[in-house]
Amino acid sequence: MSGFLGPLDSDGRVPPGQQTRIAAFLISAYGALARQFAFTLPVRLDAAWQTELNAQFYRETEIVSLLMRATSWAPDFALGYMVASWETAWLPAPIDGISDPRLGQAVHLATLAHAVHAGIRPAALLPIEANAQDPFVMALRRIEFESSRLLQAQILLLKGTDLAPHRDALTAALEQRHAAVRKLWREVQASIGIDAAGSE
Template sequence: MSGLLGPLDSEGRVPHGQQTRVAAFLISAHGALARQFGLALPAKFEAGWQTELNAQFYRESEIVSLLMRATTWVPDLALGYMAMSWEAAWLPTPNEGTADRSLWQAVHLAALAHAVHAGIRPAALLPLEANANDPFVMALRRIEIESGRLLQAQILFLKGPDLVPFRDTVSTVLESRHTELRKLWHDTLASVGIVRE
């Protein structure tokens, strides 16, 4: 087992089976975020932090669209079962600590998005000799750049004044999301022969 994608083909491209499985995981995670951001969008913004939901919704949708087109897909029978476990993991957590349903939904979304954007570094899986002009390679690098930008919004919200009274609950939710996502991501990578520390 290796810590990087590969072995690359003669043109420096990632094996199609690895592309399929890694892209399917990323599409599941970013697709779940896009769906949940879309559902969380209010008809009218009443708080400043709600404007960020709109931007996040479109950025997550762009990531999914990019991966759909940049990946060389191959049949993978294990994806059905794996996708069910991933989708179950993205479901909202029970409401704890606040009676404000929309605020709790935003906390859940920000915690999940923070875990996805901070916990998954897809470009770090690429060997140095990966073909920089390959669409899949470029997509993984683009996703990592976007994740860094999106992460800033989650940090600002989760550390913002609206959540000061719920700081302990938010920290618990965030830690739980990170632990869960890290396990799913590492299991997915291990299934294609990649071991990450």
Template sequence: MSEFFGPLDSEGRVPPLQQTRVATFLISAHGALARQSAFTLPTRLESAWQTELNAQLFRETEIVSLLMRATSWAPDPGLGYMVATWESAWFPQPVYEISDWPLAVAIGLATLAHAVHAGIRPAALLPAEANPEDPFAMALRRIEFESGRLLEAQILSLKGPDLVPFRDAVNSALERRHAEVRKLWRETLQSVGVAFDE
């Protein structure tokens, strides 16, 4: 088992099976964030966190679209069960201790988004000899860049003054989401021969 994607082909590209499985995982996670953002977003923005949610919706959609086009897809019979497991893991988990229901749902979404953007760093798994002009490699680097930007907004949301009375509940929800995402990402990488770096 290696710490990086590969072995790369003669043109420095990640093998199609690894691309397929990793891209499917990322599309599942970012697609769930896009869907939940769309359903959580009101028709009229009335607070700052809703503005950030609007931006997240379109960035997550961009990530999904980019991966669909940049990936060299290969048949993968094992994906059916894995996708079902991933999709069920992304189900909304509102922070029930927050009495303002739209805010409780949005904070639950923010905990998932924080876990995905902080815990999944796929470009770090590209070997130094990976072709920098390969669309898949470029897509992974773009995802990391966007994740960093989105992470800043989630940190501000999760540390906002409105949540001070609910700090313990929010921290607990965040820890649960991080553990869940980390476990699924580790299993996905191990399934394609990549060692997960703790």
């Protein structure tokens, strides 16, 4: 197994089968975030932190749109089962120590977003010889750049005073989310012949 995508074709492009599997996973993850941000946002923004949620909603949506257009799609009959398992993994789960449903949803969304943006590094899978002008290659690099920006916003939210009384529950939920996202990401890489340990 290799630690990178490939073997690349003569033009330095990632094989369509690998593009399809990677893009489908990323669309599932970022699409779930976009949907959940959309449902969390109120009709009227009453607090400053809600403006950041609004901005993140649009950024997650842009990532999904970019991947749909930049990917060279190929038939992948395993995707039906895989997507179902991914979508289940993104669902909210009760958080011990937080009984308020609204607060629980906010914590779930913040921890999931943090885990996705910190734990999924698609550009790290690109070999040096990848064609920098290829839309898929450019998309993966753009996604990683945007994720680093979005991660800073998640850190500010998670460290905010509103969540200070629930720090222990928050820390436990964050660790669980990171472990779950890392596991899924490694499984996706392994399914297309990538040694996840070598790409980290």
